[in-house]
Amino acid sequence: MKTPLRRRTSPPHIDVRVQSSLWGAQPLAENTVRNSVLAAAAALSTAGGEVSIVLTDDSAIRSLNRDWRGIDKPTNVLSFPASNPATGEGTHLLGDIVISFETLERECADENRAFLHHLAHLAVHGFLHLNGYDHETNTQAEEMEGLESRIMARLNLPDPYRAHDLG
DSSP, X not given: OOOOOOOOOOXXXXXEEEOOGGGGGOTTHHHHHHHHHHHHHHHHTOOOOEEEEEEEOHHHHHHHHHHHHSXXXXXXXXXXXXXXXXXXXXXXXXXXXXXXXXXXXXXXXXXXXXXXXXXXXXXXXXXXXXXXXXXXSHHHHHHHXXXXXXXXXXXXXXOTTTOOOOO
């Protein structure tokens, strides 16, 4: 039996911006989010595009969460899908992912997770949101969580929904 040919895809352009000095404590953070998004893009067979990732702190993400979602508290990750993805020059804008250091660090301590493993999961989670995945219903959550688990396995990282990785 023949294996179906997979569509050739090009990886997205990933711009990582460190907005908080707190991230200096995790020198592998930029590579972790970049590799995680590349793995997620490969799993989805996305064709190129551009994504921006901002590594920030609780104060900045709290403001974004308040202004865009009406929730006045920090969160671990926010995704902002591009509302007008075509720029006319062949660049497909996927959107922005914002991740907060302090909330991520707190969750790792509370859930006994390794920082970079949890960071990878949040980057994957955010990227899936940019590509139309959501978890508003049980069916959506099951689909998205299953995909996240498969992508984490591609990265040789623990399943975030089955086992808590020891930090």
